[in-house]
Amino acid sequence: MCEYPNPLATGAQAEWTLTCLKKEIALPSRAGVGGLDFNAYEVMEPRRPGATPAAARNGARVKHNNVPPEGVYLPNNNRLAPHMRSPDYVQMSTAAAITLGVMPGKMHRCSCTRCLNLLLTYPEGCRANCAYCGLARHREADRDYADRNFIRVDWPAVPMDEVVEIVAGQGEATPFHRMCISMITHPRSDEDTVTVLRKWTRRVDPATVPVSILSNPTTMSRADVQQLRDLGADIFTVALDAATPGLFDRTRGKGVASPHSWAKYWEILEDARDIFGREKFGAHIIVGMGETEHDVLTLVQQLVDMGGHSHMFCFFPERGSLMDHLPATPRDQWRRVQLARYLIDYRDVRVAHMRFDDMGRVADFGIPKVELDKIIDEGVAFRTSGCPGKVREDISACDRPYGDSPPSNIASYPFQPAAVDIRKIRHQLGLEEPGEAYVEGEELEV
Numbered sequence: 311m312c313e314y315p316n317p318l319a320t321g322a323q324a325e326w327t328l329t330c331l332k333k334e335i336a337l338p339s340r341a342g343v344g345g346l347d348f349n350a351y352e353v354m355e356p357r358r359p360g361a362t363p364a365a366a367r368n369g370a371r372v373k374h375n376n377v378p379p380e381g382v383y384l385p386n387n388n389r390l391a392p393h394m395r396s397p398d399y400v401q402m403s404t405a406a407a408i409t410l411g412v413m414p415g416k417m418h419r420c421s422c423t424r425c426l427n428l429l430l431t432y433p434e435g436c437r438a439n440c441a442y443c444g445l446a447r448h449r450e451a452d453r454d455y456a457d458r459n460f461i462r463v464d465w466p467a468v469p470m471d472e473v474v475e476i477v478a479g480q481g482e483a484t485p486f487h488r489m490c491i492s493m494i495t496h497p498r499s500d501e502d503t504v505t506v507l508r509k510w511t512r513r514v515d516p517a518t519v520p521v522s523i524l525s526n527p528t529t530m531s532r533a534d535v536q537q538l539r540d541l542g543a544d545i546f547t548v549a550l551d552a553a554t555p556g557l558f559d560r561t562r563g564k565g566v567a568s569p570h571s572w573a574k575y576w577e578i579l580e581d582a583r584d585i586f587g588r589e590k591f592g593a594h595i596i597v598g599m600g601e602t603e604h605d606v607l608t609l610v611q612q613l614v615d616m617g618g619h620s621h622m623f624c625f626f627p628e629r630g631s632l633m634d635h636l637p638a639t640p641r642d643q644w645r646r647v648q649l650a651r652y653l654i655d656y657r658d659v660r661v662a663h664m665r666f667d668d669m670g671r672v673a674d675f676g677i678p679k680v681e682l683d684k685i686i687d688e689g690v691a692f693r694t695s696g697c698p699g700k701v702r703e704d705i706s707a708c709d710r711p712y713g714d715s716p717p718s719n720i721a722s723y724p725f726q727p728a729a730v731d732i733r734k735i736r737h738q739l740g741l742e743e744p745g746e747a748y749v750e751g752e753e754l755e756v
């Protein structure tokens with residue numbers, strides 16, 4: 311572990327981390343690396359990306375072999391991916407493909423997903439190099455784009471016309487509460503997002519299945535944001551992912567030879583606020599990449615004050631990424647931030663009402679215990695966060711089953727937590743009720 315402050319860390323952040331490391335402060339038994347119950351900045355250093363051989367750059371293998379796609383393509387590392395491109399083809403999460411009925415499978419304690427997550431696809435893949443991401447450019451050395459894992463799962467590729475045909479045929483009975491187009495960093499991404507959106511709205515009523523855009527600000531202008539709104543998109547989100555400018559640069563910018571900048575992401579986020587309006591824009595944030603709890607909750611408050619929402623992920627070391635050697639976010643840190651974020655986003659609690667300790671951790675949630683207990687026991691705070699579905703505003707359509715954790719140690723619950731899950735959550739928060747102790751592994755029997 312690094313014993314010296316990283317030059318990218320803010321003075322205060324480096325100071326409290328070092329203090330903690332040196333003093334070996336007594337922390338709960340659920341603690342992570344170095345006895346800390348959070349992922350400290352010094353620990354979360356990504357690897358540097360290696361060089362890619364010329365023969366593997368820009369999807370060269372796929373383009374050279376030029377195998378025509380036939381129907382649905384299920385990722386398989388033992389064969390060459392066909393030559394597929396958006397807008398004719400899109401990839402989708404494994405959960406979406408199972409729910410759509412184009413691939414077999416079952417999900418632990420979930421019957422389906424409510425969000426049809428579509429991802430633009432090209433042999434060249436995403437041209438950015440974000441350190442935590444399975445789709446990053448450095449992976450082209452050993453894996454074709456269509457075969458890369460992303461948020462822990464495979465992403466089958468399906469002809470866009472087939473997707474539209476199936477959902478249009480389902481009409482009001484569709485299991486999907488929302489569709490989301492995820493852009494990537496590619497020269498055709500803006501234009502093809504428009505085409506995919508047009509293909510969808512021509513056949514599927516946006517009132518039946520509203521559309522979200524997970525944008526790629528690096529290639530976008532304000533006019534692009536306006537065009538997507540004019541074409542019927544309902545919600546626009548920006549994947550900030552990193553909670554501070556220093557972390558952003560380290561994980562998505564110059565630190566890993568990636569083209570993104572904090573300033574450009576905020577420019578497009580503010581455009582989205584102006585164009586899409588209150589409650590119709592938001593930002594993704596990953597918790598546990600080296601920020602403090604105070605850092606991330608200050609950002610959550612800023613988004614709420616702008617009129618938007620935060621959608622949160624728990625950091626998980628994605629296989630093949632530049633951070634796959636680093637620890638997943640300790641559940642203590644994650645639960646504190648998850649609960650505090652819910653209070654700020656949906657219960658009018660302000661970060662200024664909360665109290666933080668000298669390591670930036672939440673020490674008091676800012677509401678009376680009886681109210682806090684009620685919210686914990688309700689369980690919604692611990693469900694996956696994201697754009698709303700048709701149930702209620704604070705329940706996300708986008709439940710991303712096991713996108714940020716394995717089913718054996720769930721971070722974001724893709725279903726309503728049962729009593730046994732609440733006992734586990736309380737244990738992780740250090741807020742167990744007398745006589746209701748959690749027994750290790752009991753939720754796996756459900």
Ligand code: SF4
Nearest residue numbers: 436438440443445446
């Ligand atoms: S821009 Fe998005 S898809 Fe591309 S590497 Fe970064 S996080 Fe992954």
